[in-house]
Amino acid sequence: MSARLQSAEAGKADSIGAHGEYERRVAARQNLVGQLARRERRLSYARLIVFVAAAAVAWLAVDTAVCSPWWALLLLGLFLVFVVAHHRVRGKRERTSRAAEYYARGLSRLTGRWIGSGTGGERFQEPTHPYAEDLDLFGRGSLYELLCTARTRAGEETLAAWLKAPAAPDEIRARQQAIDELRPRVDLREELSSLGLDVRGGIDPDALEAWGAPPPPADVRGLRVAAAALVSAAAAALVGWLTIGFTSRAFITTLACEGLMGLALRARVRRTIRAVERPARELALLAHLLARIEAERFRAPTLVALRAALDADGVPPSQRVARLVRWIELLDARRNELFAPFTPLLLWTTQCALAIEAWRVHSGAAIGRWLSAVGEFEALCALAGYAYEHSEDVFPDIVDDGAPCFDSLALGHPLIPAARCVRNDVRLGADGRALIVSGSNMSGKSTLLRTVGTNAVLALMGAPVRAQRLRLSPLAVGASIRSHDSLQAGTSRFYEEISRLRQLVGLADAAVPLLFLLDEILHGTNSHDRRIGAESVLRGLLARGAIGLVTTHDLALAQLADGAEVHNVHFEDHIEDGRMAFDYRMRPGVVQKSNALALMRSIGLDV
Numbered sequence: 001m002s003a004r005l006q007s008a009e010a011g012k013a014d015s016i017g018a019h020g021e022y023e024r025r026v027a028a029r030q031n032l033v034g035q036l037a038r039r040e041r042r043l044s045y046a047r048l049i050v051f052v053a054a055a056a057v058a059w060l061a062v063d064t065a066v067c068s069p070w071w072a073l074l075l076l077g078l079f080l081v082f083v084v085a086h087h088r089v090r091g092k093r094e095r096t097s098r099a100a101e102y103y104a105r106g107l108s109r110l111t112g113r114w115i116g117s118g119t120g121g122e123r124f125q126e127p128t129h130p131y132a133e134d135l136d137l138f139g140r141g142s143l144y145e146l147l148c149t150a151r152t153r154a155g156e157e158t159l160a161a162w163l164k165a166p167a168a169p170d171e172i173r174a175r176q177q178a179i180d181e182l183r184p185r186v187d188l189r190e191e192l193s194s195l196g197l198d199v200r201g202g203i204d205p206d207a208l209e210a211w212g213a214p215p216p217p218a219d220v221r222g223l224r225v226a227a228a229a230l231v232s233a234a235a236a237a238l239v240g241w242l243t244i245g246f247t248s249r250a251f252i253t254t255l256a257c258e259g260l261m262g263l264a265l266r267a268r269v270r271r272t273i274r275a276v277e278r279p280a281r282e283l284a285l286l287a288h289l290l291a292r293i294e295a296e297r298f299r300a301p302t303l304v305a306l307r308a309a310l311d312a313d314g315v316p317p318s319q320r321v322a323r324l325v326r327w328i329e330l331l332d333a334r335r336n337e338l339f340a341p342f343t344p345l346l347l348w349t350t351q352c353a354l355a356i357e358a359w360r361v362h363s364g365a366a367i368g369r370w371l372s373a374v375g376e377f378e379a380l381c382a383l384a385g386y387a388y389e390h391s392e393d394v395f396p397d398i399v400d401d402g403a404p405c406f407d408s409l410a411l412g413h414p415l416i417p418a419a420r421c422v423r424n425d426v427r428l429g430a431d432g433r434a435l436i437v438s439g440s441n442m443s444g445k446s447t448l449l450r451t452v453g454t455n456a457v458l459a460l461m462g463a464p465v466r467a468q469r470l471r472l473s474p475l476a477v478g479a480s481i482r483s484h485d486s487l488q489a490g491t492s493r494f495y496e497e498i499s500r501l502r503q504l505v506g507l508a509d510a511a512v513p514l515l516f517l518l519d520e521i522l523h524g525t526n527s528h529d530r531r532i533g534a535e536s537v538l539r540g541l542l543a544r545g546a547i548g549l550v551t552t553h554d555l556a557l558a559q560l561a562d563g564a565e566v567h568n569v570h571f572e573d574h575i576e577d578g579r580m581a582f583d584y585r586m587r588p589g590v591v592q593k594s595n596a597l598a599l600m601r602s603i604g605l606d607v
Helices: 003-015 018-064 069-110 143-147 153-164 169-182 186-194 205-212 220-243 248-264 266-277 280-294 301-310 317-335 340-346 348-389 445-461 493-508 527-543 555-560 596-602
Strands: 406-409 434-439 469-472 476-480 514-518 547-552 566-571 573-576 579-582
Touching (some): 018 186, 069 186, 069 348, 143 153, 143 445, 153 348, 153 445, 169 445, 205 348, 220 348, 340 348, 445 469, 493 514, 514 527
Parallel strands (some): 476 514, 514 547
Antiparallel strands (some): 406 469
16 A cells, blocks of 8 residues: 555544544455456456467467567566566455455444454463453453454464453553554554465464574584585586586486485474474564564554564564575475476475574574564554544553552443443442442343453553543452353362352452452352351451452342441342333442342243
């Protein structure tokens, strides 16, 4: 895309919302794809016509001498021009098509039709994690699927790590600055989405870093010189044998020496090939991503540091990775049916493997740093895209001195479409460190817990939150919302719940205060034990400096509220046209009625 078009589109992006901007760009990219497809077809036909013409002219020149063979060479040159032009147009069409798909996915996120269309990150799920499963961080329809636009595995892993572990206050503020700077750069995110091949997550950062980390054998340079010398000697002996009467003995001798060298290095060559062949396509994408990042200039300290981490030894890492990719592509040429018979003479596989080892000597130690920088940059771009698409969401204020707090105004769940999202004010801190939430079935109690927890996770990773305002201190999040019995492990739901509660008590003993989210606490046991156990757990958490929310159907637990540290709030329902209806608004005090019997009757149970 031209710089003039990018500048014009950036100006429009500032003046209209994300939905309008994405619609406009989808239409423009799809229109351009159609134009490029037509141009590609014309070039394909022209290439075919010129090739047939060149073949005909060559036949006439050789068989009938009607015309000069130079005309055939001229047409062959024109054919090659058309081949190059066709390749460029096809590449541009594919990139433009990927850009259109990028904006189409953005529109699906904005209209609430994104579930199942992205990467759910199921591999990052941990059953023992203190909140990931309870807050729907991973899987179909998860927060990760909504956020993730990364194209490398390093980017996916970085984003997942940020979701699973709160950052320090200074790091949160630094990420906020970086995300805010990247937020309006729609063109940058488009280019990152359309660069290179259409692959995702294929590079294993740990495996590739491990491959580059240990120093290769020190004899690489000498072996490369020896291999090149043998190939040169073999070529000279062959030319001498065919042209000036050398005996075949010299050629056979050098060929035998090549064979011995190939056999001696065979195991080493195989190890090198196995290490680099599989990630070749993804390394090409990495080179493109590095080149795009290198072209940017930033102001936010985090982005400046990421950009500086790429510079080493005066050669841009994009060029260094591209050089490795070229050697891998040359290595793949050994599979070409026309070229394969000549590879033994050229020691082709051995020379390419040694060149790859030489690359590792010079650049292998930097692979981990490059992958880490790209992964962090992709994670920041993913959050910047989320911030751009949710312009009403705000960055939270991080308060890293004083008592633990979570003070929000108009807090909503980021996975609920804005048109259906009901917001509530939730305040935890000096005026009340815990809320006991009562209410009828389906009234919104569990959703409130997830709303608080999910926004806390977003805030503590540096992202915007679904609120008009949020002020919070550094917190460790812990939840017991979705406990399951396990037939394989032989544990009941109640046992799973109390195991999680023990885990949360352990978290509360740590230096960072705990934000606890307990849904229907201890409802798997009798009311007497539940009352005693719930009070002990709640008082124990508060004694350790934690803050949080507890939901319950058992109104006896509402008596735990003391008017100082613990307050009661509730959700209500009402009958509307003979049906249960909910407004999902949180109110002070204890709920005064239950809808359990009404719900049972509404589905035909005789109660």
